[in-house]
Amino acid sequence: MADPGDLTCQEFVELVTGYLEGSLPVSERARFEAHIDDCDDCPLYLTQIEQTVRALGHLREEAIAPMARASLLAEFRDWKRAARQSTK
Amino acid sequence: MPPESDEWRLIVALRGGDEAAFDLLIGRYHASLIRIALLFVRDHDVAEEVAQEAWIGVLRGIDRFEGRSSLRTWLFSILANQARRRGERERKVVPFAALARAPGDAFEPAVEPARFEPPGDEYAGHWVSALPHWEVSPELAVLSREGRQEIEDAIAALPPNQRAVITLRDIEGWDGEEVCNALGLSGTNQRVLLHRARARVRNLLEERWGNAGS
Numbered sequence: 001m002a003d004p005g006d007l008t009c010q011e012f013v014e015l016v017t018g019y020l021e022g023s024l025p026v027s028e029r030a031r032f033e034a035h036i037d038d039c040d041d042c043p044l045y046l047t048q049i050e051q052t053v054r055a056l057g058h059l060r061e062e063a064i065a066p067m068a069r070a071s072l073l074a075e076f077r078d079w080k081r082a083a084r085q086s087t088k
Numbered sequence: 089m090p091p092e093s094d095e096w097r098l099i100v101a102l103r104g105g106d107e108a109a110f111d112l113l114i115g116r117y118h119a120s121l122i123r124i125a126l127l128f129v130r131d132h133d134v135a136e137e138v139a140q141e142a143w144i145g146v147l148r149g150i151d152r153f154e155g156r157s158s159l160r161t162w163l164f165s166i167l168a169n170q171a172r173r174r175g176e177r178e179r180k181v182v183p184f185a186a187l188a189r190a191p192g193d194a195f196e197p198a199v200e201p202a203r204f205e206p207p208g209d210e211y212a213g214h215w216v217s218a219l220p221h222w223e224v225s226p227e228l229a230v231l232s233r234e235g236r237q238e239i240e241d242a243i244a245a246l247p248p249n250q251r252a253v254i255t256l257r258d259i260e261g262w263d264g265e266e267v268c269n270a271l272g273l274s275g276t277n278q279r280v281l282l283h284r285a286r287a288r289v290r291n292l293l294e295e296r297w298g299n300a301g302s
Contacts, residue, residue, distance in 0.1 A: 008213025017283035041219040055226035056258035061119040
């Protein structure tokens with residue numbers, strides 16, 4: 001087995017975030033990409049990290065419980081009333 | 089923030105007392121505020137209260153907001169202040185310093201060293217055995233209630249500083265610079281924390297979904 005891009009798998013996994021962030025120096029990026037081409041397992045590791053990151057993005061919600069909404073809208077009306085009075 | 093942006097228009101409308109603008113903002117950000125409050129407090133009800141107090145802080149401070157930061161960065165700073173104030177009353181709050189803690193000098197490997205051939209071996213540093221495929225793709229899993237909970241549990245198991253960074257970056261979708269500013273981290277420290285957090289979450293998901301037999 002040739003040594004793929006002279007990077008070991010153990011080194012590869014430590015560079016994954018730098019690679020995804022685009023912060024690797026050019027030469028290191030080239031070694032990283034050479035390792036992707038030559039290794040049987042590391043592309044899967046990279047894919048699993050990318051899938052994990054995308055899955056995390058699905059956890060974000062745009063929602064508010066009806067009770068919280070009602071109480072915040074009531075706060076808003078109080079605030080507006082107070083603001084009007086203070087400018088009179 | 090550019091004056092023609094959607095968020096800036098909302099701020100201007102809010103200053104003018106436009107209730108629909110406020111309703112839109114709370115719909116867009118309230119769940120995020122609760123999630124971020126949960127970085128500081130453990131109890132969900134307390135997080136809800138802190139998030140609601142933050143909105144009141146937004147209304148009180150809206151005239152002073154100059155739009156030099158993004159709206160979510162401003163929301164975060166108000167929320168963090170509310171959580172801190174809460175922490176002075178109760179002792180149940182994670183101090184901000186714990187969230188902003190630098191990763192430390194100790195090296196934390198992304199993958200357990202035992203998974204690689206030892207130094208001196210012909211294949212030193214290469215995987216000992218093939219990396220297991222997962223039974224389920226996390227992107228599909230997250231769509232089910234159980235899968236979602238497994239991923240939430242993996243995040244909850246992280247140290248506070250890693251959890252703060254991965255929550256803001258990967259769940260809330262902030263960019264690296266915003267996270268550095270909000271938490272007071274250097275770019276390098278932010279990246280190290282993100283790296284460790286993602287690696288730990290991947291490892292936990294592998295424990296659950298890794299199909300070593302295939």
